Amino acid sequence: MRNSKYLIVGSSHAALEAAAAIRMQDPDGALAMVTRDTRLPYSPTILPYVVSGRSEPERILLRDEAWFADNAIGFVRGETLAAVDAAARTARFASGAEWRYEKLLLATGAAPAIPPVKGLAEVPFHVLRSMDDAVRLRDAIATARRAVVLGAGLIGMHAAENLAKAGAAVTVVEMQAQVLPGYFEPDAARMIERAFAAKGVTMEMGRTVTAAEPRGQGCAVILDDGRAIEADLLLVSTGVKPEMAYLAGGGVDTDRGILVDDRMRSSAPGIWAAGDVAQARGFYDGAKVVAGILPNAVEQGRIAGMDMAEDEGVKSFPGSVPLNTYTFFGQQAISVGLSAGGEGREVHETVGEGGKSYRRIVLEGDRLRGVSAINDFVDAGIMWQLVLRQVDLSAVKADFVARPLETGRMLMSRIWR
């Protein structure tokens, strides 16, 4: 049995920020980071760029060995958490290794969610969450001629672009009526879809896959209208689910993710959770959500670390705001906060000349609730702050609607001074 005052499981964004926050407050307390991956820390978000060949797997590391040494953090790789005994404060790993902790952070992120499609288990398919997945997919893309991507979320859309650029005939199948649902309204989604269609990608929106069947080395997916699409490469990117099988033994409250309060504390004393594995307050209605985005993993990791180290400067989590920056075929899409209109909301939508750019601002009274834009840069960080702080825009509303970039910068600069 090994001992550590702080035990962090996982080695990605949430885990790293927590470790840094702990070290700011407590330079000496024993701190171990134990992770399933066998590599130095990297971000799942970089994987599409590994797939495309833009990034080398060795050059995207977020920390090196020296960082762990300098911060007196014991870094243990290749260990998968199997069970947690919250009462005894022990964690057991698949290898049999056991750790006793005072404070445990679960930052194990999420894993691809595989939809219950008949026959899917019998055909070869790819997912994208780890470096090994990325390298496999990169190598497969080089020879793929016909590809099917299930799910038009961020992961699927990145992969579809990479496949198209590599010369494959690509079909994207999405159950919802549009790409990137939740981040962009139909008009904006249409712009993105058009860009893909223009590059020869077939966009099957509002379609479900009813079955998958083996075909030679590849497979065929059967759509709900009966058509069969053959593929030598199938990518399943229909969403993610928190990685928390190790809590099956009970003792920690879970729903879709690990339920946490505004300090990222779980229901069990001595256990925190942050990032893609955690289900925390949503900003708009307070209902707890699994956010699944990098900036939230960073925020939550920091809060968890500060709270674990009893840092008095810790501030409560203000709630998750949906955030998204997405680059496709050299174009930029940005989405912060709510994009849908509705009761009590005021929507200002602008489409640029020739339909090349798009901007949508959602206000409620004098408060900003969300901005989304394509090929029309706004500072997502500033917009995020304006939403979170519920900054009163009454004096500058017309300016803000006309020029959100400059007005946002002006407002933030003034607030900081």
Added chain:
Amino acid sequence: MGKSFNTIQFHADRCDGCGDCMTACAQAKAGTDDLAQSRIRIVPAGGGVYELALCRQCGDPKCVMNCPSGALTKNAATGVIDWDWGKCVNCLLCTVGCAYAGIVFEAEVGHVTKCDTCDGDPACVKVCPHGALEYKTVAGIFNEYGDKEDLFAPGLSACQGCNSELLIRHTLRKVGPETVVAAPPGCIPGMGTVGYNGKTGCKVPIFHPLLTNTASMLAGLKKQYNRMGRDVTMLALAGDGGTADVGFQSLSGAAERNDQMLFVCVDNEGYMNTGMQASGATSFGSWTSTTPVGSAMKGKSTEAKNLPVVMMMHNCSYVATASTAFLEDYYAKLEKAIEASKHGMAYLHVYAPCPTGWRFSSAMTTQVCRMQVLSNFVTLWEFEPGRGLRFTHPVDRPRTIEEYLKLIGKYKHLEPEQVAHIRKSVHDKVAFLKRFAAADAAAAAG
């Protein structure tokens, strides 16, 4: 000891939106006048007011934390957030982290850009015609002296918010261990520097002369060390009473003889540790326990004597005024003073607003120090016999004297005529010094 870094400071009150900084940046970074290439952005806020969007080179950089590719890193040596083009994938997640619009995307540029401070020589600062941008390098002091030994004991018991403790710790760090310190009665020995409970408060020899004989004792000690062939600095840390009033006779004598020493007067305008009695350095109108406010008296009815000017009229090797709100200025003067004290008398007059005796919040000391200078209530200058008088931090557009007075409780009762009197005497004092400076500058040029 942690590291501190240089930074670009923006004075919004001086910016007129001319945009020269943006052009200079675009030129420096991309060799063009296209402002899309500028990494500094001045944004109009209406009514002739301008705001700024610029990378702050944060200590806890959210752009770095949000970067999935390792393209952004905080440079441990310079503090600048470095951006590596070779690693960046243009995902824009850094812009999600930044609440200052310090890292932004421009379609014309094709990737995110941010300020790199031009390797410590920012082009924007150099071209600003109004001093609205300033490159603050004071961090270097913290880095250089933070690692030197603090020669005062920990746990001195100065009042909360007192800048004298800050001052003496800085000073002795720089003067170094080959020093004998004299601390005549006043706040500095009162806070425990000369010892308490049979222990010393200082790691170099320190003694507690009478109020009257500080300078003459140091003069004698120096003679003895010289005779022994040892190069030891004689440092006086005296209050304004021990300098301007009771201690003046011996100080004047030592200055007349140009005795080798470094005499620091810490001026809090009175006898603050014995119950806030007025001294010769107490400013006009001040409430003190000996210049009360009542039906007849309205605080001190006479002007403070301008001691640094008096010292300038002696035969010193170096005379300067200083403020702890302008530490770089102080360090530069301290360096000259240490050098001068090897040959003769160096006199430093440092202003020390006193939260306890002057009645202001202990959190406000540095702000009060700064406002003293910005309102011209005190002026920062130095005098060297060969060169004459020179302002080291001229304030051409001073804040109103009311802005300074209203920060401080001891002026709360002031009648409009008293404020007018102070305004005039501040004006006269500055004009008087300016005549010296102008005459000395003319002499140097001629």
